[in-house]
Amino acid sequence: MFCGIDLGSRMVKVVFMDEGQIKGKHVFDTIEFYRQHGRKSGELLQVDFRELGIGQADYTVATGYGRNTLGLKGAEIIPELKAHVLGAIHQTQLHDFTLLDLGGQDSKVIKVRKGRMTDFQTNDKCAASTGRYLENMATVLGITLAELSQYSEEPVELNSTCAIFGESELIGKIIEGHSIARLAAGVNHTIFKRIRPMLNSLNSDVLVFTGGVARNGSLRNIIRRQTKFQVIVPDEPQLNGAIGCCMHAMVRLGNKE
Amino acid sequence: MARIGLTTTIPMEVLFAAGHTPVDLNNIFVTRHDSMRLVEEAEAAGYPRNVCGWIKGLYTTVIEDRDIDEVIAVTQGDCSSTHALMETYQLAGMKTISFAYPADRDYHILKDQLGKIIAHYKTNWAAVHKMKAQLDSIRRKVWEVDRLTWEEDRVSGLDNHLWQVNCSDFGGDIDRFDKKLEHAIGNFQSASPLKQPLRLGFIGVPPIWSDLYGYLETMGARVVFNEVQRQFSMPFETDDIVEQYLLYTYPYGVFGRIADIKREIERRRLDGIIHYVQSFCFRQIQDMVLRAKLDIPIITVEGDKPGELDARTKMRLDSFLEMLR
Numbered sequence: 001m002f003c004g005i006d007l008g009s010r011m012v013k014v015v016f017m018d019e020g021q022i023k024g025k026h027v028f029d030t031i032e033f034y035r036q037h038g039r040k041s042g043e044l045l046q047v048d049f050r051e052l053g054i055g056q057a058d059y060t061v062a063t064g065y066g067r068n069t070l071g072l073k074g075a076e077i078i079p080e081l082k083a084h085v086l087g088a089i090h091q092t093q094l095h096d097f098t099l100l101d102l103g104g105q106d107s108k109v110i111k112v113r114k115g116r117m118t119d120f121q122t123n124d125k126c127a128a129s130t131g132r133y134l135e136n137m138a139t140v141l142g143i144t145l146a147e148l149s150q151y152s153e154e155p156v157e158l159n160s161t162c163a164i165f166g167e168s169e170l171i172g173k174i175i176e177g178h179s180i181a182r183l184a185a186g187v188n189h190t191i192f193k194r195i196r197p198m199l200n201s202l203n204s205d206v207l208v209f210t211g212g213v214a215r216n217g218s219l220r221n222i223i224r225r226q227t228k229f230q231v232i233v234p235d236e237p238q239l240n241g242a243i244g245c246c247m248h249a250m251v252r253l254g255n256k257e
Numbered sequence: 258m259a260r261i262g263l264t265t266t267i268p269m270e271v272l273f274a275a276g277h278t279p280v281d282l283n284n285i286f287v288t289r290h291d292s293m294r295l296v297e298e299a300e301a302a303g304y305p306r307n308v309c310g311w312i313k314g315l316y317t318t319v320i321e322d323r324d325i326d327e328v329i330a331v332t333q334g335d336c337s338s339t340h341a342l343m344e345t346y347q348l349a350g351m352k353t354i355s356f357a358y359p360a361d362r363d364y365h366i367l368k369d370q371l372g373k374i375i376a377h378y379k380t381n382w383a384a385v386h387k388m389k390a391q392l393d394s395i396r397r398k399v400w401e402v403d404r405l406t407w408e409e410d411r412v413s414g415l416d417n418h419l420w421q422v423n424c425s426d427f428g429g430d431i432d433r434f435d436k437k438l439e440h441a442i443g444n445f446q447s448a449s450p451l452k453q454p455l456r457l458g459f460i461g462v463p464p465i466w467s468d469l470y471g472y473l474e475t476m477g478a479r480v481v482f483n484e485v486q487r488q489f490s491m492p493f494e495t496d497d498i499v500e501q502y503l504l505y506t507y508p509y510g511v512f513g514r515i516a517d518i519k520r521e522i523e524r525r526r527l528d529g530i531i532h533y534v535q536s537f538c539f540r541q542i543q544d545m546v547l548r549a550k551l552d553i554p555i556i557t558v559e560g561d562k563p564g565e566l567d568a569r570t571k572m573r574l575d576s577f578l579e580m581l582r
Contacts, residue, residue, distance in 0.1 A: 081576035117580045122573055124559050201548075 002253070003049075003057030004245025005075065006083065007064030010104025010131060011212065015242035016055055017250075020090070025239055026054050030104075044073040059253050061245035078248050080241065081110055085117050087244030088208045091234035098204040098229070100195065101240065102213030104131045109198040121198045126162070129194030131213045133163040137187040140170050141180060148184045149216035152225075156186035166190070188218045192226065199227060209233045210240040259326040262319055264342065265335040266425040266489050267356050268371055268502055273431065274388040275378035280325065281426040286314035287465060292563040295321075304345075309537050310465055310562045312338045320349055327352040329374070334358030334508025337539065358508035368499045389498045395431065398438050399424055399490040402445060407481040407525040410450040414459070414480030415470035416441070421486035422463055451479055455581055456526060458482035460518055460547070461533035461540065465560040472566055478578050480531070482521050484514070511543045515550050522553055529554040529581045531574075536561035554581060 001023065006013040012033040016024035028037075037052055038045050049056060060075040063083035071077055088099050095115040101108040107129045110120040123129055138148045156178050158169055173183055191213070199207070207229035209220060214237035224231050236243060261272050262282045269279040286292055292314055298321075299313035300306060319325050330343035332355045343353045354377055359366035375385060402420045406412040420438065427434040455478035459469075463486055470480055485507050493504040506514045521527070532555050534541040544557050556577040558570050566574075 079575040079579045080572055082579050117576075119554065120576060120580065122569075122576075124569065124573070 001055070001057045002246040002249035003055075003060040003075075004083075004242040004247075004249065005060065005062040005064070005072065006080075006239075006241035006245065007062060007072070008104050008241075009106070010135075011238070012064075013239050013242040014054060015236075015239050015246055016057060017243070017246040020250075022236070022239075022243070024055060025236070025242075026052075027238065041073055044071045046073040057249075059249045061249045061252070063241055063245055076249070076252065078245065081108060081117060081120055081122075083241045083244035083248065084108065084210065085110060085112055085115075085244065086247040087240035087242070088112070088210060088234065089115055090243055090247050091210075091236065091240060092208055092232055094206060094208065094232075096204060097206040097208050097232075098199065098202050100199065100207055100209045100211075100214075100223075102130060102191070102195070102209075102211040102219075104212065106130060106211075107195055107198070108211075109195065109202050111202040111204065119202055121202065123194075128163040128166060129191050130163070131211070133166065133191065134187065134213060134216065136163060136167055137170060140167050141174075141183055141187075143180065143184065145216075148187060149218050151181045151184035152188055152218035152221050153185055154182050155189040156182050158186045158190045185218065188216065188222060191216075191219055192222045196226075199223075199229070204229070206230045206232060210237040212238045214238070260324050260429070262322075262325040262328040263331075263426060264315060264328065264339050265331045266505075266507070267329055267331060268374070268385075268498060269426060270385045270388040270392060270498060271371065271374050271378055271380060273392070274384040275380040277378060278429040279426040280429055282315045282318050282325075282328070283311060283463070284423065284426065285322070286311070286318045287463075287467075287563060289318075296562055302345075307537050309336065309338060309535050310560070311462075311535060312336065312342050314563065316342060316345060319346055319351055325351070327354065329354050329356050331356050331358070331508070333360060358502070360509070362503055362509050362513075364499055364503060367502060371499060371502075385498060386496075389496075389501070391431065392427070393491075395427065395435050395438065396424060396490050396492075398435075398442060400492055401442060402438075403487060403490070403492070405442075405445045407456075410452075410479075410481075411445050411448045413451065413470065413474065414457075414483070416445070417480065418459075418463065418470060418483050418486050421483055421490045424489040424491070453477050453479040455479070455528050455578060456481045458484065458518070458522065458525070458527045458530040458553075459486075459533060460484040460514075460530055462535055462538070464533050465535065465563050466566050467563070468565045472571065473574065473578075476575060476578050478528075478581075482525050482527060484518055484521070487521075488517075511546050512550075515547065518547075518551060522551070527553060529556070529577065531555075531577075532557045534559050 001018045004015045012028040012030050014026040038047050062072040062075040063078050063080045084101050099110040105127045107123040111118050138145050156173050214233050258276050260278045262280050272279040295317035296310050296313045298317040304313045330339050330353050346353050399420050406417040457478050457480045459480045488507045495501050506517050
């Protein structure tokens with residue numbers, strides 16, 4: 001049994017896999033996870049998996065934002081983009097594609113050729129194209145993320161330069177009397193405008209869309225409408241990085257034997 | 258003998274020939290233990306948050322350093338914010354003189370600019386040429402440090418960066434610099450070769466972070482080409498000082514820089530390039546041109562304030578190195 005852990009900025013994703021099949025999956029709020037289950041042991045983060053009650057693995061691989069500040073005790077750490085590429089290849093069985101991963105505070109676009117990462121771009125110094133932005137905007141609109149993700153028609157124009165100032169801009173639009181549908185569509189379009197330059201420069205025929213934001217159906221539709229990509233969302237978009245960690249574990253243990 | 262602050266590299270032969278001490282304000286600022294505070298002081302004084310950290314650091318460096326007698330502000334070829342930096346120096350009572358590299362690389366205009374500072378500092382062309390010969394003999398030794406970096410793998414990316422970047426003012430003391438350099442070269446020559454398998458180029462302005470080179474080396478990669486820093490060492494064989502500052506690529510267009518970078522990619526067998534950009538700098542736009550014209554994996558990293566690498570940049574660098582392997 002392999003365990004893959006993606007220490008994300010908003011959620012910690014844990015996946016158990018055996019023989020290529022998912023045997024267990026768990027998603028924790030990041031802050032809660034560290035507060036309740038983690039403690040510092042030297043320079044490493046120690047997580048009590050027995051206490052978590054989610055089982056034990058023969059080999060554990062971890063990735064994610066947290067890994068540069070703290071390693072995870074008992075786990076091999078791999079770079080985040082590598083984990084996502086491995087996860088996407090396993091989930092789609094494709095080897096040539098562009099991977100779009102939109103997470104809590106990250107947006108990543110990776111070009112994959114013959115199963116290898118050949119180029120990538122990520123957001124830097126700004127979280128205005130990420131899940132956190134969508135969460136904030138849904139809160140301002142007083143709707144859930146699921147509701148927000150239903151709208152893509154007749155978007156209001158939002159300038160989207162900043163995830164925080166975006167809130168006051170949105171409030172201004174609410175005062176102007178636009179419908180929730182148009183406001184939500186505007187928010188979804190804003191994300192697309194932010195990632196479009198990255199998608200343009202790392203083009204492929206197929207776009208594999210992962211990360212928590214991939215569950216936003218409107219954004220999927222906007223990308224389909226406004227680009228030439230064939231958009232594929234794998235079965236477990238949010239768990240993609242953790243699945244990639246399991247794939248790395250499988251290769252690693254296979255090599256050892 | 259006056260201490261003359263510089264906002265970037267200028268023909269410092271003139272200052273040494275006139276008996277003055279050039280002080281590259283960037284070096285003073287970024288090596289201060291409280292460089293972050295200098296940026297904050299500039300913001301407290303009224304500098305906008307969305308202005309380059311170097312400009313803000315240079316502002317406070319001069320305002321707080323009462324040993325600087327005058328500042329040469331490079332108003333063309335470096336950073337357009339320097340215009341207003343110069344004006345805020347003037348507001349604080351600091352004497353300034355401007356120097357402009359001609360955008361079209363015109364020989365006569367550059368010669369006039371040199372003539373202007375030669376007259377201002379009351380020296381002459383003959384003395385300046387003599388000083389150039391003296392500095393060139395030191396620069397040649399710095400070229401040797403660079404060669405030992407990429408050809409013999411005996412010098413770390415940080416040491417390569419430091420020796421070259423210090424050629425912008427030779428620490429204000431030519432003889433002392435020369436002695437230290439000779440000693441360092443002796444050590445480099447007897448050092449055992451470094452083992453990092455990945456060979457990187459660093460292009461763009463020098464980084465505002467203190468730990469980039471060391472971090473890369475712990476991750477199995479080493480910078481063997483520091484583009485702009487190398488330019489500070491004037492790696493050109495010419496006896497004509499005007500020609501020398503025309504060959505110097507940094508203050509002119511990006512295409513001249515690209516020709517230089519391409520040559521070095523080949524010569525130094527680079528695996529990838531780190532393009533460093535400073536937050537709010539116009540040079541960020543040139544990333545487009547560099548990516549279109551350079552056929553090598555490039556990662557663009559952005560620095561804002563002085564200090565250590567942030568976790569996000571480390572994550573991106575790790576992924577880049579992983580991709581190159």
